[in-house]
Amino acid sequence: MKRTFFIALLCLACCVNSFSQNTLTLREDNIDEIVSAMTDEEKVALLVGGPGTLVPGAAGYTREIARLGIPMTVLADGPAGLRIQPKREGTDQTFYCTGFPTSTLLASSWDPEVVETVTTAMGNEVLEYGVDVLLAPGMNLHRNPLCGRNFEYYSEDPLLSGKMAAAYIRGIQKNGVGTSAKHFAANNQEINRLENDAQVSNRALRELYLKNFEIAVKEGKPWTVMSSYNKLNGEYTQQKHGLLTTVLRDEWGFDGIVMTDWGVKDNTVKATKAGNDLMEWGNQVEIDRIMAAVNSGEISQEELDRNVRNMLKYIVKTPHFRNYKFSNKPDLKAHAEVARKAAEGSIVLLKNDDNTLPLKGTEKVALYGVNSVDFWSVGTGSGYVHTEHVANLQEAMTTAGFTLDENLAEYYRLYQATKTTTEKMEGKDIDKRHRTEPSIASQAIQRQAADNDVAVFVLGRMSGEGADRVVPDDFELTTNERELLQNISMNYHKEGKKVVVMLNIVGVIETASWKHLVDAIVLPWAPGQEGAYAVTDLLNGKVNPSGKLPMTFPINYMDIPSSKNFPYTWDMTQGRRGNRKNVDYTDYEENIWVGYRYFQTNNVEVSYPFGYGLGYTTFAYSKPKVKADKDGFTATITVKNTGKVAGREVVELYVAAPAGGLEKPARELKAFAKTKLLAPGESETLTMKVSAYELASFNEEQSAWETAAGTYEVLFGASVADIRSTATCKMKSQSWKVHDVLGKP
Numbered sequence: 001m002k003r004t005f006f007i008a009l010l011c012l013a014c015c016v017n018s019f020s021q022n023t024l025t026l027r028e029d030n031i032d033e034i035v036s037a038m039t040d041e042e043k044v045a046l047l048v049g050g051p052g053t054l055v056p057g058a059a060g061y062t063r064e065i066a067r068l069g070i071p072m073t074v075l076a077d078g079p080a081g082l083r084i085q086p087k088r089e090g091t092d093q094t095f096y097c098t099g100f101p102t103s104t105l106l107a108s109s110w111d112p113e114v115v116e117t118v119t120t121a122m123g124n125e126v127l128e129y130g131v132d133v134l135l136a137p138g139m140n141l142h143r144n145p146l147c148g149r150n151f152e153y154y155s156e157d158p159l160l161s162g163k164m165a166a167a168y169i170r171g172i173q174k175n176g177v178g179t180s181a182k183h184f185a186a187n188n189q190e191i192n193r194l195e196n197d198a199q200v201s202n203r204a205l206r207e208l209y210l211k212n213f214e215i216a217v218k219e220g221k222p223w224t225v226m227s228s229y230n231k232l233n234g235e236y237t238q239q240k241h242g243l244l245t246t247v248l249r250d251e252w253g254f255d256g257i258v259m260t261d262w263g264v265k266d267n268t269v270k271a272t273k274a275g276n277d278l279m280e281w282g283n284q285v286e287i288d289r290i291m292a293a294v295n296s297g298e299i300s301q302e303e304l305d306r307n308v309r310n311m312l313k314y315i316v317k318t319p320h321f322r323n324y325k326f327s328n329k330p331d332l333k334a335h336a337e338v339a340r341k342a343a344e345g346s347i348v349l350l351k352n353d354d355n356t357l358p359l360k361g362t363e364k365v366a367l368y369g370v371n372s373v374d375f376w377s378v379g380t381g382s383g384y385v386h387t388e389h390v391a392n393l394q395e396a397m398t399t400a401g402f403t404l405d406e407n408l409a410e411y412y413r414l415y416q417a418t419k420t421t422t423e424k425m426e427g428k429d430i431d432k433r434h435r436t437e438p439s440i441a442s443q444a445i446q447r448q449a450a451d452n453d454v455a456v457f458v459l460g461r462m463s464g465e466g467a468d469r470v471v472p473d474d475f476e477l478t479t480n481e482r483e484l485l486q487n488i489s490m491n492y493h494k495e496g497k498k499v500v501v502m503l504n505i506v507g508v509i510e511t512a513s514w515k516h517l518v519d520a521i522v523l524p525w526a527p528g529q530e531g532a533y534a535v536t537d538l539l540n541g542k543v544n545p546s547g548k549l550p551m552t553f554p555i556n557y558m559d560i561p562s563s564k565n566f567p568y569t570w571d572m573t574q575g576r577r578g579n580r581k582n583v584d585y586t587d588y589e590e591n592i593w594v595g596y597r598y599f600q601t602n603n604v605e606v607s608y609p610f611g612y613g614l615g616y617t618t619f620a621y622s623k624p625k626v627k628a629d630k631d632g633f634t635a636t637i638t639v640k641n642t643g644k645v646a647g648r649e650v651v652e653l654y655v656a657a658p659a660g661g662l663e664k665p666a667r668e669l670k671a672f673a674k675t676k677l678l679a680p681g682e683s684e685t686l687t688m689k690v691s692a693y694e695l696a697s698f699n700e701e702q703s704a705w706e707t708a709a710g711t712y713e714v715l716f717g718a719s720v721a722d723i724r725s726t727a728t729c730k731m732k733s734q735s736w737k738v739h740d741v742l743g744k745p
């Protein structure tokens, strides 16, 4: 009896044990146990993305391991909104997403709060459409205006870019979904984007091309980082241990996963060892390669487990792991309002002679340009968002109470209706860099100038992933755009009437040769689906513009130092090729002299400087106070609205370092702050902190950040070229040694 009881007990114990083994499932607190329970095959599978159908239109998936309760997770593109397929087979339900302002416009707000508000709403769409990670922010620097993806990126300046990206990440991740800061790093051109070798000095990397990622990683804490397609100093970034492990993890404290950009490279083994945890989009070849290296010992168990642990730590944070019941019904109406408000706070006013703007709102307006009927909300490629509707300017201005010249409006509608059909048939409707402006006879323009109160001409430019822009008919105006503009300018000015140009563009264009022809220039960039409404609110003065340029508008393309080393096509009509070097590799010969760092230091005239933007009011800057402490300094300045309408001002804090030591830019942006909406006569005191580390420059020989001792000039500007108030501050010398791991292998 006793013996039978004992045997029964033993059986029960075995059963419980095997049951608990069978039901070992992933929890936040048992990651090590799961790693020990996984077979090598399961581990390897987790490191390579796989196919999936959970969310049509998503860019990629991680693999499920059902036995251990490891769910599949879903990755989908941004950055101007969630990119998924809007329609699905077998249902009438639609899955549109909100088209928010593109990153360049968001950066023009100089307001991290605006960015965070936008991405808090965007992240809700990620969550409610069943996606775990948004593949954004895109945050490569605007090294050159021809980079086709600049609209997905923020700025030529690493501080502005890093702060915007950090805010972007915080907003998305508040929703319990992840981000992927991309493309890490030095992915500044699309030509030969899969293979190009960016050859960049350690100093330019540390101070510019990595600096924005450093800020975003430390302040935003993204769940994931995406390594880029390109090589950096001779090695693919996805295989560069120094970049992905030494700098990203050891120096900056990143504790998420690194995933590749979407393509298979040889040497998956090197990528795995370098600290690239996830291969996307993932295929069997990569599984086989990693498996073989694990079997041969080339990838150690320790290395394998390190990456697997990173993956599991990521997975336990995801909505799919939490089994979140997503609704597929985010509040698109509320988010459209967020998109509109954000655009309103970001649009830049470049020119406004004789207070041409704001208009009264009751004028009769002649609206020119194909983009007035077909506004571009976003660029092309993986950054394109499927929105249900994109507001156009005709609709927005009519709704706001303007009277449009109906004949002209109808002319453009008809023109674009036929055009779009043909272009759609060729599959090119959103791929064109510009739209051919239909010509309008001089007499017609003369009549329109007599009949209307003001002319508004919308100029458009388009670009996107996979192709860089070109100089003729793109960076520069096309011949028919120029002719039309000249004609409009001449006829309206003859009548004593004003001409406004609106730039619905995805990247910087040439403005110096034609800006004298017009009275006002408004720059909404590609402003998202509600942008036309937002820009209308600026035209009629409901909103006072407060955006500022996140990059420089040069006079000529060749004024930009990187133009010598950027592959461009100069004259497409003649079939003449431009600069075809820098295809296999790109020499970042200009080193740290990018954007205003170059123009300002060398006194090179520009069309519009970095940080520039007008409004409908004026501001006075007080004498600032700058107080040094052991970690840097704190600056305060009071800004007063001295004009007649309420408005917001961005104060830009630049620092000029003392002479001696490393050669430095004349001034560098070290902080910025934006006032609240100030009523006429109202003031606000802004406080900005700058740490000694943020003041440091990178000494390549020492592989160290160094803050030179001496007196720093602290400059408070309305742009880099418009310093309104200054102070000084003494700093002691300090240095921070880092690893010398970014050069050639």
Ligand code: BGC
Pocket (backbone or CB within 6 Å): 059, 077, 135, 182, 261, 262, 382, 465
């Ligand atoms: C792009 C990435 C994108 C990925 C997934 C790649 O080609 O470079 O930015 O996230 O595709 O769509």
